[in-house]
Amino acid sequence: MSDIQLVNxxxxxxxxxxxxxxxxxxxxxxxFSLLGPSGCGKSTTLRMIAGxxxxxxxxxxxxxxxxxxxxPEKRDIGIVFQNYAIFPHMSVAENIxxxxxxxxxxxxxxxxxxxxxxxxxxxxxxxxxYQRQLSGGEQQRVALARVLVTKPRILLLDEPLSALDKALRxxxxxxIKELQRTLGITTVYVTHDQDEALTMSDRIGVMQKGRxxxxxxxxxxxxxxxxxxxxxxxxxxxVINVTVKGRDNGKTVVSFGANTILARALEGEVAPGSAAKLxxxxxxxxxxxxxxxxPATVLTENYQGALVRYRLSLGExxxxxxxxxxxxxxRFAPGEEVGVSWDPERSEVLVx
Amino acid sequence: MYGMAVTVGSDGRVIRPAILIRIARxxxxxxxxxxxxxxxxxxxxxxxxxxxxxxFNKPATGVIDLSAALSIDNFIRIFTRSIYYEAIFRSIxxxxxxxxxxxxxxxxxxYVIAKTSNPGRNALLMVLVLSSMQLDMVIxxxxxxxxxxxxxxxxxxxxDLGLIKAPLPLMYNIFGVVVGLVQITLPFMxxxxxxxxxxxHPSLEEAARSLGASRARAFFSVVFPMSMPGILxxxxxxxxxxxxSYVVPALMGGWKVLVMPIHIYQQVAETGRWQFGAAIxxxxxxxxxxxxxxxxxxxxxxxxxxx
Numbered sequence: 001m002s003d004i005q006l007v008n009x010x011x012x013x014x015x016x017x018x019x020x021x022x023x024x025x026x027x028x029x030x031x032f033s034l035l036g037p038s039g040c041g042k043s044t045t046l047r048m049i050a051g052x053x054x055x056x057x058x059x060x061x062x063x064x065x066x067x068x069x070x071x072p073e074k075r076d077i078g079i080v081f082q083n084y085a086i087f088p089h090m091s092v093a094e095n096i097x098x099x100x101x102x103x104x105x106x107x108x109x110x111x112x113x114x115x116x117x118x119x120x121x122x123x124x125x126x127x128x129x130y131q132r133q134l135s136g137g138e139q140q141r142v143a144l145a146r147v148l149v150t151k152p153r154i155l156l157l158d159e160p161l162s163a164l165d166k167a168l169r170x171x172x173x174x175x176i177k178e179l180q181r182t183l184g185i186t187t188v189y190v191t192h193d194q195d196e197a198l199t200m201s202d203r204i205g206v207m208q209k210g211r212x213x214x215x216x217x218x219x220x221x222x223x224x225x226x227x228x229x230x231x232x233x234x235x236x237x238x239v240i241n242v243t244v245k246g247r248d249n250g251k252t253v254v255s256f257g258a259n260t261i262l263a264r265a266l267e268g269e270v271a272p273g274s275a276a277k278l279x280x281x282x283x284x285x286x287x288x289x290x291x292x293x294x295p296a297t298v299l300t301e302n303y304q305g306a307l308v309r310y311r312l313s314l315g316e317x318x319x320x321x322x323x324x325x326x327x328x329x330x331r332f333a334p335g336e337e338v339g340v341s342w343d344p345e346r347s348e349v350l351v352x
Numbered sequence: 353m354y355g356m357a358v359t360v361g362s363d364g365r366v367i368r369p370a371i372l373i374r375i376a377r378x379x380x381x382x383x384x385x386x387x388x389x390x391x392x393x394x395x396x397x398x399x400x401x402x403x404x405x406x407x408f409n410k411p412a413t414g415v416i417d418l419s420a421a422l423s424i425d426n427f428i429r430i431f432t433r434s435i436y437y438e439a440i441f442r443s444i445x446x447x448x449x450x451x452x453x454x455x456x457x458x459x460x461x462x463y464v465i466a467k468t469s470n471p472g473r474n475a476l477l478m479v480l481v482l483s484s485m486q487l488d489m490v491i492x493x494x495x496x497x498x499x500x501x502x503x504x505x506x507x508x509x510x511x512d513l514g515l516i517k518a519p520l521p522l523m524y525n526i527f528g529v530v531v532g533l534v535q536i537t538l539p540f541m542x543x544x545x546x547x548x549x550x551x552x553h554p555s556l557e558e559a560a561r562s563l564g565a566s567r568a569r570a571f572f573s574v575v576f577p578m579s580m581p582g583i584l585x586x587x588x589x590x591x592x593x594x595x596x597s598y599v600v601p602a603l604m605g606g607w608k609v610l611v612m613p614i615h616i617y618q619q620v621a622e623t624g625r626w627q628f629g630a631a632i633x634x635x636x637x638x639x640x641x642x643x644x645x646x647x648x649x650x651x652x653x654x655x656x657x658x659x
Contacts (some may be wrong), residue, residue, distance in 0.1 A: 012626075073563040085559035089577050143559075150563060154477035196402055 001186055002063030002153040003028045004049060009058035011044050018044045020210040021058070026188060026203075031180050033189045033197040036207035037233065043158060045207070050156055051075050062153055063320070064286070077149030079156040082163060084139040086131040092118070092142050093127040099150035117145040120179075138170045144176075148183070155187045161196060173199055192236045198222060228350050231279045237278045238319040240278040244270050244349065252349050254278055257315030259294050260342040270351055273303050277350045282309070282322040284346040287332065293341030298332045314340060389566060390621055407631035414624045426631030436615065440635060443611040444643050446526065446601075448593035450533040451587040457534065458586070462545035463575075467554075471525040481542050484535070493532055493603045500604075524606035532604035533594045540593065541586040548582025549575065584651055595640045612636040 004026040011019040012182035034042040047053040121141040225231035242254035251262040498523040507519040560570035598613035619629030
């Protein structure tokens, strides 16, 4: 088990910078997700940690060892690919034994290890099967077993769930997380799926255009987004154009249209009068009768079963509100005048 | 068979090769094979079969009509005279050597082309491979003769430099024939190899590396065995082309390298003994087929008999 340090890591392809000076410390035993849209540099970063891509600048440390210029086979890492990369010309047992043979383990030890690894991933009796006889989920388990028997210092997972169907993805999500927790192995998980990142991770690094936008716990990322990109990429957010008025009692005062409201304090000083974005999640907005909060008009109602989603006009801007469809709350019809409010601590001011 | 391309679909399920999918087809569908089959029967099967039938008539100079008097004298002659039966082994030996040399030369190049993702560079390499096929074989062989002859480029340069006293025997021997055959057959080898190497997903090699295999180890334990279908296809094509080639041994061997096609030509064109030439052709055909079958079986066995 080791921690991972990325120091000013850069990867450029000609003019194009795929990864722009990333510095990151992934702690020992941590489940760390790199989350971002395709082309954000998350896979390139993972492949640099693995050693398949050589950084243009910067350093990579695994534990106390500098591995920046080491080939992959000298890094003592385990990686599971999106397509699992099970060797099709080898049986399941031979696949799992591959790394052990390279480590010159005795035949007897290899057999014992393979058997116990198969038990660990729930594939007892699969020794003699071949890749083409395995489902996607089974291939993934074999890929994990093949990696884990070599006792790598760190585990790298490159979108391992994206090729599975939805039900299996849910199951594997918890299974992988549980396995990781049991083993306590430092894990870097690359995904574009926010649900996976939020459910599985100890910490998440949100990436965009080769940069780390924000690093934090799932709660930090979801509830205290630091940039507009993070707030719109993770979940839905209402983004309202506002003007900063000043501070009041540790909160930020902003106004839009005829409305003046409080929001969570801004970090750093912002001159009154500057334009900003007020960010509120749809589930944090409370709709009530006229007079209870800011005046708004219902534009549309969208029934979604457990949720009802409203589109509202609020001070000439549009917001989306979600609320639980419970029997004790009344529904609103398009055209109806309502009042909306939210907890200032649940709204964020981001300076544009 | 281990060469079957199996892919994992977006839902993680294995997608079966298209060839296994059965589609209900009407009888009209099978009429599509008729034109090619008719052509094949008229212009290959009939002439070849009648030539082979001729092999069972006693030799009669200038006679090409079939007679009812069957005999196996021709075959007895082939297997009792060393000049003929040695030609069988010479043909198979040369064809095998051409396969090995072609594989050794072609594999690294095919690997590079398969691994080159830059479209411009890839196109350039492919043009280099295919450009040699744009000229007729005879013209290419004349070029080779200019290079390898006693007064050719190589020998005259080495003589001028004083590195050798007499010209090296580069032509009119087995060496010249093998060089010629490799030159002719190399594109076929490379194209077969490129196809199978390209179909190996790069993550397989990377997985091997991450599990602790060096670049070379990853190649020999993953890429090489997985490219076996291409190696098999390439060597079979090259073997057949090399074994049956007449023009290359004729020009590059100067009639001194007596392989079976040379004997056939001599019997038919020079002495007019069609029957004996036909018998050699039968032996060439059967021994080539036999060698290919044995090779294929051995390769299957080496692959562990995996379905």
